[in-house]
Amino acid sequence: MSVLIFVELDNGAIKKSSLEAVFYGSEVAKAQGTSATVLAIGASSDSELSKAGNFGAKKVLHANDSKLDQANIQAYASVLSAAVEKESASVIVLAKSSLGDAVAARVAGKLKASIVSNITELPDLSSGFKVKRSIYTGKAFAVVEMLSDKKILAIKKNAVSPVETADSAQIEVFTPEVSEADFTVKITGTHKASGTVSLPEADIVVSAGRGLKGPENWGIVEDLAKALGAATACSKPVSDLDWRPHHEHVGQTGIKVSPNLYIACGISGAIQHLAGVNSSKVIVVINKDPEAPFFKAADYGIVGDVFDVLPKLTKAIEASK
Amino acid sequence: MKILVCITNVPDTTAKISFTDSDTKFNKAGVTYICGPYDDYALSRAVELKEQSGGTVTVLNVGEADSEQVIRKCLAIGADDAIRVNCEPTDSYFVAQQIAAIASQENYDLILMGRESIDFNGGVVHGLVGEMLGIPSLSPVMKLDIDGKTARITREIEGGKEDIEATLPLVLGCQEPIAEWKIPNMRGIMTARTKPLKVVEPTGDDLTVTRKFELPAPKGAVKMIAADEVEKLVDLLKNEAKVL
Numbered sequence: 001m002s003v004l005i006f007v008e009l010d011n012g013a014i015k016k017s018s019l020e021a022v023f024y025g026s027e028v029a030k031a032q033g034t035s036a037t038v039l040a041i042g043a044s045s046d047s048e049l050s051k052a053g054n055f056g057a058k059k060v061l062h063a064n065d066s067k068l069d070q071a072n073i074q075a076y077a078s079v080l081s082a083a084v085e086k087e088s089a090s091v092i093v094l095a096k097s098s099l100g101d102a103v104a105a106r107v108a109g110k111l112k113a114s115i116v117s118n119i120t121e122l123p124d125l126s127s128g129f130k131v132k133r134s135i136y137t138g139k140a141f142a143v144v145e146m147l148s149d150k151k152i153l154a155i156k157k158n159a160v161s162p163v164e165t166a167d168s169a170q171i172e173v174f175t176p177e178v179s180e181a182d183f184t185v186k187i188t189g190t191h192k193a194s195g196t197v198s199l200p201e202a203d204i205v206v207s208a209g210r211g212l213k214g215p216e217n218w219g220i221v222e223d224l225a226k227a228l229g230a231a232t233a234c235s236k237p238v239s240d241l242d243w244r245p246h247h248e249h250v251g252q253t254g255i256k257v258s259p260n261l262y263i264a265c266g267i268s269g270a271i272q273h274l275a276g277v278n279s280s281k282v283i284v285v286i287n288k289d290p291e292a293p294f295f296k297a298a299d300y301g302i303v304g305d306v307f308d309v310l311p312k313l314t315k316a317i318e319a320s321k
Numbered sequence: 322m323k324i325l326v327c328i329t330n331v332p333d334t335t336a337k338i339s340f341t342d343s344d345t346k347f348n349k350a351g352v353t354y355i356c357g358p359y360d361d362y363a364l365s366r367a368v369e370l371k372e373q374s375g376g377t378v379t380v381l382n383v384g385e386a387d388s389e390q391v392i393r394k395c396l397a398i399g400a401d402d403a404i405r406v407n408c409e410p411t412d413s414y415f416v417a418q419q420i421a422a423i424a425s426q427e428n429y430d431l432i433l434m435g436r437e438s439i440d441f442n443g444g445v446v447h448g449l450v451g452e453m454l455g456i457p458s459l460s461p462v463m464k465l466d467i468d469g470k471t472a473r474i475t476r477e478i479e480g481g482k483e484d485i486e487a488t489l490p491l492v493l494g495c496q497e498p499i500a501e502w503k504i505p506n507m508r509g510i511m512t513a514r515t516k517p518l519k520v521v522e523p524t525g526d527d528l529t530v531t532r533k534f535e536l537p538a539p540k541g542a543v544k545m546i547a548a549d550e551v552e553k554l555v556d557l558l559k560n561e562a563k564v565l
Contacts, residue, residue: 073448074457098478102460105448108414114528115413117443130532135441139338141535142441148528154445185457185487192481200479204564228565246463246498247477252334252439253358253497261564271335278537282562284554285543295543300557304548313551317565320555 003029003036004089005057006080008071008099012044016201017095019055023162024122024155025093026056031125032091037061038169039083041068041076046171053169055162061086061174068178071099075182077106082176084111084150096154097200104152113150120159120279137252137275157200157258158281199248202231204261207250207277209235211266211287211306215243220310221265227317233257235267251276266306269294286310322376322467323427324367327420327434327446328395329357329410330388334439340534347534356391359435359461363493365500366465367433368399374467376430377401383410383419389518396513397505403518411441412527417449419523424454429490431472436461436494447494457487460494 005025007018014022022038029036038052038060049060063079080103084092092107094100096117108115116131120141124130129146134156199205206225212218218232225232232248239249250257252272262280266287267273274297277283285298288305295301302309332338333353341348356364367378380395380403382388392403406419424432432454437444444460451458463482464475467489474485477496505513546554559565 073459077452098461098476101444102448102458105413105445106452106458108445109417109449109452112414112528115443115445115449116529117413117445132535133441135534136332136338137334137439137442139537140340141537142531143533143535144529144531146529185459185485187483188486189484190478190481191483192478196480198480245481247480247482256442261558261562275334282558282564284558295545297540298543299541299562300554301543301545302548302551302554303545309548309551312549313554316551316555320552320559320565 001032001090002034002087003032003091003093004084004087005036005038006092006094006100006103007038007040007052008095008097009040009042009044013048014040014051015095017097017157019051020157020160020162021093021095021155022052022055022057024160025091027122027160028091028093035059037087037089039063039080039174041079042071043069049171050168053167054164056165056167057169060169060171062171063174063176065175065178067183070187072183072185073099073102073106074185075178076103077110078178078182079176080107081110083174090150092150092152094154096156101154104154108152111150112148113152114146114148115152115154116144116146117154119153119155122160123153134279137256138278139275156279158260193245197225197229197231199231199233199255200257202257202259204228204230204263205233205257205259205280206230206263206265207233207235207267208238208265208306209267210237217307218244220307220314224263224310224314224317227314235273264294265310267294268292269297322370322374322430324370324376324378324431324433325381325424325429326360326364326367326378326395326400327381327432328360328364328391329435329438329440330354330382330384330391331357331438331440334358338536344534354387354391356395357435357438359437359439359494359496361502362497362499363433363435363495364395364398364400365503366495367431368503369500370467371399379404381420381423382406383408383416383523385409392518393513394505396516397509398503399509402516405518405520406523407520408523411531412529413443413445414449414528415525417446417453418525420446420450421453422524423521424450431489432492433495436496444494447492451492454492456490456492458492459485459487461496462493463496463499465493465495465499
């Protein structure tokens with residue numbers, strides 16, 4: 001019995017959300033009196049992977065077969081299943097993401113494991129194994145008991161606040177057999193915005209809506225985001241109008257985010273938009289309409305013109321650094 | 322081409338969420354149910370593919386009898402027949418098992434569904450079904466074109482998208498803008514009444530069970546700051562909220 005954490009690599013570096021998963025998994029291992037092992041798939045370095053030790057892992061399995069450099073859902077699921085077997089893991093933890101979810105689902109299918117997604121806090125082990133998950137797009141929570149021997153937990157951003165230590169993890173190269181049958185899906189092209197902060201990973205998100213009046217005005221949003229080290233996001237109408245790409249759309253039918261700080265600029269706050277952002281720790285709303293429904297969901301509000309307030313706010317943040 | 326579209330019967334996106342029976346049951350009173358918005362995209366694309374190159378579209382719902390209104394709407398939009406597995410869908414593994422059991426009886430070229438249901442937001446059923454059937458699964462799919470046995474797909478990833486080529490059969494979790502939502506016309510509504518809707522009983526067990534529901538803690542009052550005092554906001558975010 002042990003805890004296995006699947007981490008995702010971005011250019012060889014462990015993703016921030018995955019480090020949260022390592023800390024989460026290590027806390028579960030501690031509570032169960034067992035140890036936490038990490039599985040990393042793809043090219044990376046020992047010094048980077050040993051970071052997992054700072055977050056509580058004792059060991060890192062590194063599957064570095066070059067065939068696995070490109071993220072392939074089925075192959076990654078086979079490698080993760082092999083690692084579960086090797087470590088006799090009963091709890092598998094990962095950060096919710098488009099790759100993580102897909103891999104976790106297939107592993108659940110292989111191992112007949114129960115799987116719960118969008119977990120918001122550490123499990124309650126007082127009787128059975130209970131986790132709390134966000135449901136109805138952030139409008140409620142469910143306490144779910146996981147009944148099977150093997151359990152897969154996909155955690156939401158900010159489910160834990162990691163405490164780093166100076167401990168290091170031992171790294172072991174892991175070379176399970178990968179079958180050609182897992183490589184029938186071909187990725188023929190990848191289009192990724194470069195040099196920007198990843199939206200689901202971001203601690204701070206600056207989001208803007210139709211109040212910006214057109215895509216040519218996004219400079220003031222980007223300036224504020226840059227000053228804060230934040231990711232940029234937008235409302236559904238803005239992505240529908242093609243002012244901004246779809247992967248920036250947050251809301252009921254877009255990305256759901258739970259950053260520490262969400263700043264909404266010129267977004268009225270329709271219930272479908274709130275659904276995607278209501279698990280943010282702190283919400284700031286800037287809107288010229290004092291009746292905008294978003295103010296009811298906000299912690300801090302400014303009634304004012306975004307074209308006037310945003311540049312001033314950017315300056316004030318630069319000045320406070 | 323034979324297409325299976327799995328749909329969920331879920332509360333409308335604007336529904337007020339509350340619970341009864343000491344927070345153990347969802348309060349259905351006054352709630353309008355809809356076909357999951359992502360499932361609607363899957364169904365619309367399936368109907369478009371059928372219009373282009375023929376074949377059949379079967380709608381599958383794992384749900385209780387009150388789903389039938391939504392199932393009939395899917396038939397009115399253009400599905401040919403429907404199957405309902407008679408149970409309350411609460412566990413992802415269990416739901417996937419029902420879908421895999423139905424799918425393994427027929428040779429579907431495509432099994433489409435929404436990227437996630439908007440009630441439990443699990444987003445894992447497509448992957449589970451793919452694994453159970455031993456075929457690839459991809460989600461969230463924004464674009465799908467079929468050329469013979471080859472599918473050309475655009476999948477959204479964090480911060481962008483990727484182009485994928487894969488061979489049928491496939492399981493896909495769909496999202497916008499894969500198709501335009503379709504609205505049933507009068508002829509569709511009339512013919513939907515007589516299209517076959519088969520009800521079957523479930524197999525297997527739940528691997529998870531919901532013990533309790535909770536609502537988020539109510540938000541405190543919003544603190545308003547004058548538009549010419551942005552420095553005050555920066556100070557509050559730093560020293561009061563401690564998020565900067």
